[in-house]
Amino acid sequence: MSIPRAAIVVTGTEVLGGWVSDRNGPWLAQQLGAVGVDHVSTTVVGDRPEDLWAALDHARASGIDLVVTSGGLGPTEDDLTAAVVADFAGRPMELDEALEGRIWAIIEPLAKRWGHTDPAALRAANRKQALVPVGATVLEPVGTAPGLIVPPADGTSGPTVLVLPGPPRELQPMWRTAIAVDAFQAAIPGAEVRGEQILRVYGLPEAQLADTMREARAAGIELDAIEVTTCAHRGELEIVNRWAPARAAVAESFAAFVAERHGELVFSQDGRTIDELVFDLLRERGWTVATAESCTGGLVAGRLTDRAGSSEVMAGGVVAYADEVKRRALGVDGALLAEHGAVSAPVAQAMAVGALDRIGADVAVATTGIAGPGGGSEAKPVGTIFLAVAARDGASLVRHVRIPGDRFAIRDRTTTAALHLLRRLLRGETDAG
Template structure:
């Protein structure tokens, strides 16, 4: 099945808005065992008509996001209706939804909003409880007059409206369009602590030897996604290879991020985490609290950027700082153990390092970081790492390593 995406909006082309819809839709479609063959971004207005026609001429399915609003340059529904020769008709159900939507918000619905209640004859309305723009599905038979055999899905542009519509209405329809007997699988492995070249060295030749298996990588900051796709048999064979040779470097197989895995495992165990951060300045705490449910596992976060704060808030002895310096194994250890004691948590992570670009020395160059993990029922562990480069990259990789240290302890893996 050949699928194309068309995203509309001047803001996407100007760079004012990052096109997250395309990435998310690609992932959702891949999870169905399918793949987007082409993705096109066009401006608002009449050009959308040409874009849809071009995509329809070579595709089984065209998904369009954006251009369903009430303004004069929102022309997606009108463009497709014109292409297919379908008259627009007022849909009383949508009109009622619009009136209720505005009444609930104590706003007056202006006449231009009625444009959104106009539906091309034969199109199926996709309800949108989160906004004013309903989606539309055009079965392939509506395109036969143009010599096409293409299904069209029109969806709103705002992600808060597009995502639930895609998950609850569009994806089930896409599954139903798959030919009988079609079977395709896709598996993701989120891997940390290994670079792409390391992964290639460990598994690529073995995976390439599996007939019918398609291998792909997506390099991210802090981890690498390894993607296996194909028929279920080859994917299962590839899965066994990845599990054997990447083993404890695999964070998740369901695309969860490191912080999600850690927070959810702590919640499952009923355990609490505290943090003491110097060089990352709260970045680790931010990642943890980005996870829904973090309040059940995370109670204390100490940002001890200055030496005085390390002593005052987590009890690092001043003589330890004087003797070894803030960026050292003994101080990372004392920070973790001090945070554990001050918070009463089950585990505490600490980070102290040199983010740069200044402040390094021959013994402790920019990018050096010490990471400590103290736990109630285990020996404190401190590791030294080196992440030279930009400050934001340093913070991300340092926090990733800290979370991985805790993940390994929680799952009984080797601590590096």
């Protein structure tokens, strides 16, 4: 049996116009891969019914088995997805009175809280959201809008359409509900849930990864029997392997081959990100961390405080953008700055040591460099970065890296480099012994 094929259709004039970035398409793409469906395209259309219809019609003409839509399920006139999909599937709409009651129970208290004062308008909105295509499966609202699974009308052909709401916090739980429903599984016969493993690599040029894949093939690993996606992300490489159940051994051999070939550069095989690894290592040691940042201007600290619970390990930090602040707030010796310049290994090290002391933490990480576009020189071009990590127990590491790209990329990748250096020290490496 061939692999079922799917398309994603994202609706919304703001998304189409580039005013709002689409989080649903990428997320749904990942989910489709995981359930073993071949994802063919993602199309964004505005709120015009004819454009949504055209996208659905194209999917039918292309022999697509499953279309997943996001958005257009709200209470206003613009929200037309359910009606267009019903029409497309050849199914009339009818009022689901029980659903109308359940939606009312959700929106009435909300309306009161918002001070909504037009009960007739509210009732009309309520009724609109409870109109469903005859024969569709209703997915209970996560917010206020129900989702739908709409198969083609009996005797007709075409894709089954899974209709999901636009807000990611509603779409994501509803997707998880939908994939267990019979009407969904009936649309993708023969799909096999895929295994997935993510290998994360740091410090390897992308071109060398291509060589590794060639070598793996030459060594007899049937790479074409699994799905391998490689992608550069924030200065790291991600290798995502997915496999049908029968091909698990191929994926395992390939992961072992990559790990053998690139050793320590493969820093994660269990899905954890560098942020998670650093957090876990700090927690294992019971250590707190401090930051001392020049070129990254607070972004390393921002990253260390991204996740819930970061107060367990993050003490604080200093953003020392001006040289005067490096002296005043981190105690960096003026003579060191004069002799080596602010962008140098000794200053990075002095910043880390200063943060240990001034913030009061067990380990500190420092960044100093030239993010550009100005400020570069022949000796220290844009992208020249010095990183240092120092621990209260005396361990320390200093590194000089050259990071390509524009100001945004250089700052972002420097935060990644800082986390990797921190990880090395937390695993016991030290320059100073």
